[in-house]
Amino acid sequence: MNSPRFASAWANAAGWEDALHAVIAALPRLAQANLGFLYVSDHFAFALEPILSRLRQHTGVLEWVGATGVGVLGTQGAALDAPGISVMLGAFPLDSFRVFSGRKPLPRDFAAYAALVHGDPLTPDMSELVADMSLKVRGGQLAGGLASARQQAWQIAEEPLTGGLSGVAFSKDIQTLTGVSQGCLPLAGNWRITAAQDTLIERIDGRPAVEVFREAAGPALGADLRRAVSTLLVGLTDDDSDRRQFAARRIVALDVRTGRLAITESVDAGQHMVFLKRDEAAAREDLQHMLQELRDACPRPPAGGIYVSCAGRGGIMFDDDETEIRAIREVFGDIPLAGFFAAGEIAGSRLYGQTGSLTLFV
Numbered sequence: 001m002n003s004p005r006f007a008s009a010w011a012n013a014a015g016w017e018d019a020l021h022a023v024i025a026a027l028p029r030l031a032q033a034n035l036g037f038l039y040v041s042d043h044f045a046f047a048l049e050p051i052l053s054r055l056r057q058h059t060g061v062l063e064w065v066g067a068t069g070v071g072v073l074g075t076q077g078a079a080l081d082a083p084g085i086s087v088m089l090g091a092f093p094l095d096s097f098r099v100f101s102g103r104k105p106l107p108r109d110f111a112a113y114a115a116l117v118h119g120d121p122l123t124p125d126m127s128e129l130v131a132d133m134s135l136k137v138r139g140g141q142l143a144g145g146l147a148s149a150r151q152q153a154w155q156i157a158e159e160p161l162t163g164g165l166s167g168v169a170f171s172k173d174i175q176t177l178t179g180v181s182q183g184c185l186p187l188a189g190n191w192r193i194t195a196a197q198d199t200l201i202e203r204i205d206g207r208p209a210v211e212v213f214r215e216a217a218g219p220a221l222g223a224d225l226r227r228a229v230s231t232l233l234v235g236l237t238d239d240d241s242d243r244r245q246f247a248a249r250r251i252v253a254l255d256v257r258t259g260r261l262a263i264t265e266s267v268d269a270g271q272h273m274v275f276l277k278r279d280e281a282a283a284r285e286d287l288q289h290m291l292q293e294l295r296d297a298c299p300r301p302p303a304g305g306i307y308v309s310c311a312g313r314g315g316i317m318f319d320d321d322e323t324e325i326r327a328i329r330e331v332f333g334d335i336p337l338a339g340f341f342a343a344g345e346i347a348g349s350r351l352y353g354q355t356g357s358l359t360l361f362v
Helices: 016-026 044-060 126-135 209-222 225-231 280-297 323-332
Strands: 005-012 035-041 065-067 071-074 077-080 082-089 095-100 114-119 141-145 154-159 163-170 177-183 191-197 200-203 233-238 247-256 260-263 271-276 305-308 339-342 345-348 350-352 356-361
Touching: 005 071, 005 077, 005 339, 016 044, 016 082, 035 044, 035 071, 035 233, 035 339, 044 065, 044 082, 065 114, 065 163, 071 225, 077 225, 077 323, 082 305, 082 339, 095 233, 095 339, 114 126, 114 154, 126 141, 126 163, 126 247, 141 177, 141 200, 141 305, 141 339, 141 356, 154 191, 154 280, 177 225, 191 280, 209 225, 209 233, 209 247, 209 260, 209 271, 225 233, 225 247, 247 305, 247 350, 280 323, 280 356, 305 323, 345 356
Parallel strands: 035 065, 114 141, 305 339
Antiparallel strands: 005 082, 035 082, 065 154, 071 077, 071 339, 095 163, 114 163, 141 345, 177 356, 191 200, 191 271, 200 260, 233 247, 233 271, 247 260, 305 356, 345 350
């Protein structure tokens, strides 16, 4: 066995036993399966231990990773704010992965080239923790998301747990590709922050930030700053060479008197940025662009995937909760797939929000 193989199943039901029974009945048998991915609706968080126990008994797979979500998804569909379970089994080459957590750190002698991680949304400085974790992965590439729940959010790394980051690291023998759709498109113009303090953008290209913001918004939005703030975002970039490579951040305050903008991340003078528009049309276009880029980058048809969507997407952003899953199927077919609606999405070395992140095993 030189490359991983996968099988998945997804089900919604009012009770966890009914949902698990439906998943087990639909889950294809996978010879040599040795790693399981489990995403459970927060409605069933109280039953994580018996769910894990029954899955181990049925599949023979001992090692599991995953998280709770305010909704779960799979190849067959997706449901936000509904009870359900999503499972994917993987048959990986021996010694090609390690499950880790705060209780069981990643071994120093394991050369990790990629990792699928899940985090606790209540852990302070999660962005810094994600960036630090990416330095422990030789390829520098993380994927995954923050567990979500109406009450206590849980991660799974062999057992249910809370706090920090957990997940599974892969050796160089496992090839993954990750794409991120932030649901927004850049407006005209490349800008540079020339004065900033913490999360406050004071001047852009030497001008008051609000003045540049109003100009970028255009006459209609610029005349209604309250609406503009709720519609537009700031995209932070490493340089101005690729306008699609950005980290979208919300604008949380605007001060006309001082000309300053406040966003949800600390910024530095000299940092490049773009202004972004987020609506359903932009989200659909960006999702299609991300999927096409991934397909073009795949050296062969993917064997399976993990999709993490923000809890603010689904039917809130699109026509219905299954819009993203249908788009994935249209591009990649009915590949084995599991995932959840998260409190934050992780890709590369960054923590995102309002995004959809697809990781493919190729």
